[in-house]
Each structure stands twice: as C-alpha cells, then as structure tokens.
Amino acid sequence: MSTVSTVTPGSVSELSARELRRAAWSRWGYRLSVVAGWVVFVGVWYLVARLVLTPQQLPQPHVVAVEAWDVLRLREFGGNFQASILRVAAGFLLALLLSVGLGLLIAYSRWWRRLLGRVLQFVVSIPTVSFAVLSLIVLGISPMGPILNTMIVATPYITTNLAQGLTGVDRRLIVMSESFGRTRAQIIVGVLIPSSLLSILGGARLAFAVAWRVALLTEIFASADGIGLQIRRSFESYDIQGMLAWALLFIVIMLLIENLVLRQVERRLSRWRTPATGVAP
Amino acid sequence: MATVLIEDLTKVYPPTINNPKQVQALGGLSMSITGNVFVAVVGPSGSGKTTLLNIVAGVELPTSGSVRALQEGVPARVGYVFQEPRLLPWRTVVDNMLYVQDRKSDRSRREAEFYLQMVGLGDVADLYPSQLSGGMQQRVGIARAFLVNPDVLLLDEPFSHLDALTGRSLRDYLQRIWLQSRKTALFVTHDVTEAVELADRIVMLRPGGVTYDDISIDLPRPRRHGDPAVRDIQDEVLRRFDAMGAAVRFGAEGV
Numbered sequence: 001m002s003t004v005s006t007v008t009p010g011s012v013s014e015l016s017a018r019e020l021r022r023a024a025w026s027r028w029g030y031r032l033s034v035v036a037g038w039v040v041f042v043g044v045w046y047l048v049a050r051l052v053l054t055p056q057q058l059p060q061p062h063v064v065a066v067e068a069w070d071v072l073r074l075r076e077f078g079g080n081f082q083a084s085i086l087r088v089a090a091g092f093l094l095a096l097l098l099s100v101g102l103g104l105l106i107a108y109s110r111w112w113r114r115l116l117g118r119v120l121q122f123v124v125s126i127p128t129v130s131f132a133v134l135s136l137i138v139l140g141i142s143p144m145g146p147i148l149n150t151m152i153v154a155t156p157y158i159t160t161n162l163a164q165g166l167t168g169v170d171r172r173l174i175v176m177s178e179s180f181g182r183t184r185a186q187i188i189v190g191v192l193i194p195s196s197l198l199s200i201l202g203g204a205r206l207a208f209a210v211a212w213r214v215a216l217l218t219e220i221f222a223s224a225d226g227i228g229l230q231i232r233r234s235f236e237s238y239d240i241q242g243m244l245a246w247a248l249l250f251i252v253i254m255l256l257i258e259n260l261v262l263r264q265v266e267r268r269l270s271r272w273r274t275p276a277t278g279v280a281p
Numbered sequence: 282m283a284t285v286l287i288e289d290l291t292k293v294y295p296p297t298i299n300n301p302k303q304v305q306a307l308g309g310l311s312m313s314i315t316g317n318v319f320v321a322v323v324g325p326s327g328s329g330k331t332t333l334l335n336i337v338a339g340v341e342l343p344t345s346g347s348v349r350a351l352q353e354g355v356p357a358r359v360g361y362v363f364q365e366p367r368l369l370p371w372r373t374v375v376d377n378m379l380y381v382q383d384r385k386s387d388r389s390r391r392e393a394e395f396y397l398q399m400v401g402l403g404d405v406a407d408l409y410p411s412q413l414s415g416g417m418q419q420r421v422g423i424a425r426a427f428l429v430n431p432d433v434l435l436l437d438e439p440f441s442h443l444d445a446l447t448g449r450s451l452r453d454y455l456q457r458i459w460l461q462s463r464k465t466a467l468f469v470t471h472d473v474t475e476a477v478e479l480a481d482r483i484v485m486l487r488p489g490g491v492t493y494d495d496i497s498i499d500l501p502r503p504r505r506h507g508d509p510a511v512r513d514i515q516d517e518v519l520r521r522f523d524a525m526g527a528a529v530r531f532g533a534e535g536v
Binding site (some may be wrong): 172173175176177178179180181182190191194195197269271272273 | 335338339340358359360361363365367369370371372380381409410411429435
C-alpha cells in the first residue's frame, strides 16, 4: 500500500524549528568540547606538577597564573609585548607583500611554478630553530632577526595559498566580465582578488600560527627586548614560574588574535557561502 | 538600429594535449542581422554556435573573416546571457547586476531593481546567488544582460541546464522582457521548439560551422508553447533539421 505525505506550511515551520534547535545544540556542544579540552589540559598539568615533578621543574597551574598576573602588573609586560607583536606584524606584512609577487609568478608561469615550488617546499621543511640560530650568527642581537625569520617562515604558506586561489579562479567569470566590457583592473578587483581571498586568508591564518612561534624563538636567541628575551632571562635565573608566565601570556594573546580576529574576518568574508534555501525557480 | 555583419568567418582551434587534431568550429560563415530582430542560430553540437557568440562578444578572436557589431556606425554595446548564470558568488544579486554597470549610483541600483522585477525577482536583490535556485540565478543572468541597455543581446543556450518546466517559464520571461525592449538578439540553441517560440528568423548551422538554411518565422507575439501555428513551424524546421542530418551523414551538399 502506498502512502501519501502532505507537507503543510505548519509542518515546514516545525521542521525549521527542529533544525534550529539541533543547530543550537550543536553550537553548545562545540563550546562545551572546547572548554572540556582546556579543563583536561589544566587537569593533566596539575596532576603531573603535583604527583610526578617538583615545583622547581613544573609549578602548578594556579602558581603560574598568579605569576602571570604579577608579570602583567609589575614587570613591563606592555613594552615587551609591543616589541614582540610589532616584529610579528612587520614580518607578516613583508611576507604578505613578497607572497603577492611570488604567488602571481607561480600562478601564471609554469617555469616559476617549477622553480619556486621546490624552493618553498624546502623552506617549509627547515626546522624553525635553525632560523633562530642562523639569525644570531648573521645578524647578531638585532630586531631584524625576528622580523626576517617571521617573513621567511610565513611566506611559503601565504604564497602557496595565494597561487592556489589564483589558479582556482573560475575562468568563466573572467569571460563574463570581458564580455560586459570590464577592464583588466576591474576584473582583478572584482573577480581575481575576491575569488582567491578566502584561500589567501586560510594561508595567512596558518602562516600567522607558525610566524609568531618563530618570532618568539628568535627573540629567545637573538634579541635585546621582547617576550622571548624575558623567557630567556627567566630561564637563566632558574625562574621557571616566570618563564611559563611570560610564555603563557603571549600564547594566550596570540591564540586570541588567531581565533577572535583572523577567524572572524574569514567567517565574515565567507558569508556568501550560505546554503541554498530551496526556493521555487 | 543595430547591425551585426558576419563575413566569411572561420575559427580553427589548434591541436591540444587532449585533442591532437585541430578542430574547425566555424568554416566561412556569413550572415547579416539588421534591426530589432530576434535571430536564433540552431545547430547540432560542434556547429560553432557558442564560438560564434564569443567572437561577436569580443572574447574570442576569429582565425579569419570578420564580425562587426555596430550601432549607428559605432561599436555596439553587448549584453550576454550564458548557458550557466555566471554570477559572482560573493556578491549579492543586486551587486552582481551593478558589477556590469559602468557607473554605480542610486539610479543604476534602481535600474537593476527594475530589471529584477521584470524577471519576477524584485524581493531577492539582497540575497546571495547560493540562496537562489538554478532558475532564479538564470533569471538574474537575463536581467543583468538587459541592464547594460545592450544594442545587441547574445544568448547562449540559456535554458539548456534547466528542467523543462523552468525553461518554459524562463522563455516566457525572456519573451516578455524582449517585447518591451526590442533589442537585436542573437540566440543560440539546439532546441528547435524554443527557437520557433522566440525567433523571427532561424539560421541553421551544420557541423563545421557552415550555414545550412535560413528560415523566417512570421508569427504574432507573444507565442505560446503548444500553439498550433507554432507547432506547425516547429514540425517544418524539424523536418529540415532531419534532412540536414541525412545530408551530413551521406556527405551531400544540401537537400
């Protein structure tokens, strides 16, 4: 026996309400899992500090938190943070500029793609600590070290994503633009940049995550100020609490920038990827 | 009044890695279109229909021969409706319309909204293409082509990717909007039914891009699907189409 199902406006709105509830639960589930991850991390830290290691080897989380508060209030965190973040920003900006040129070469020239593809692969596979040591040997104690290292490490990620974005541009949209008499500049601004923007942002986010770690590492080896230098000083004076506190503060701020700024920008720029509503033709 | 003059047009694509032989899409095609007429170019796959439109639009160059699309002696402004909507997915519907406009002003936005209303999409101006169905996106494509106030309207099988019902409804929209504007239209299709419903003249191409037949359609508008007069002409065009198929198969020059 066949059955006939009837969809009424009421049942459609019920379905939508159910889907909305499910989406809300899914959002809360995601938030809870993030919080649970942090709770587990702090819990394991606490247990290891309490049961396995001594306070001189690994202080407990609350001790580091109190030390971090002291660092924030009393130990010129602002000045050192400013020095570090400006280097990350400068290196990152240089990497962006360099990547635009390299990305265009890779996207539109087979010869350059072959040449630079191998070079970028090589750069990505170099251990980041090598850059820190190398900059100490070549540049000595200099603010240029973290900047250049950030640029070198970030460039392959942004370049590769930019080139992928440019080669993935829908050629039919360019033909459409040409047929309506759009100029080359209008096509670059109207089609090429927007269609590769998400790819570039993805690469930039990845590059940023690697870049600030390299900047910090280079500061530990070869800098006259910045968070990295403070970590080294704490280490040299056997102040493990201070070392962890400085590192923790910087990591937290970098993660906030990554997640609250870069991810939000990416989300805002990908608004147009909303699913089809299934409206009538 | 717009004129499209096509003289001895040939397009040969060179061999590629995927296709080691060169392909002749158009082989010395000549035709002229004068005035506010709707001309359908009908032919099987490989008869160079899309190539012809691309050359008229200026996005492809011919191997030899010439195409001149003129409006009162100066190059004509072209509006193009593609097989697929070709909308910029990151722009809203109205911003997609404004992208093809030279000047962005309140007036151009009002004009864009006017043409969206003409195709029954007045209330989706601020949605993104991904929020529309395929038929709605194609209607935006039609509205966009009319928005530039084209002297020559090019349509490349705009209904071929749609289901039959949606295609028919879009043909009605196109017919209605064309009757109001009366632009010189060059419409490429392999569907004889829609060619007869829409066109004043049907140019039949055979494989290799050569004219096989040129038929005038003298029927009042708007034409309705299933109208006996429309059906009679469709039958006649289909008969000629079959004859062309036989002629091509047996290597004859014509029927």
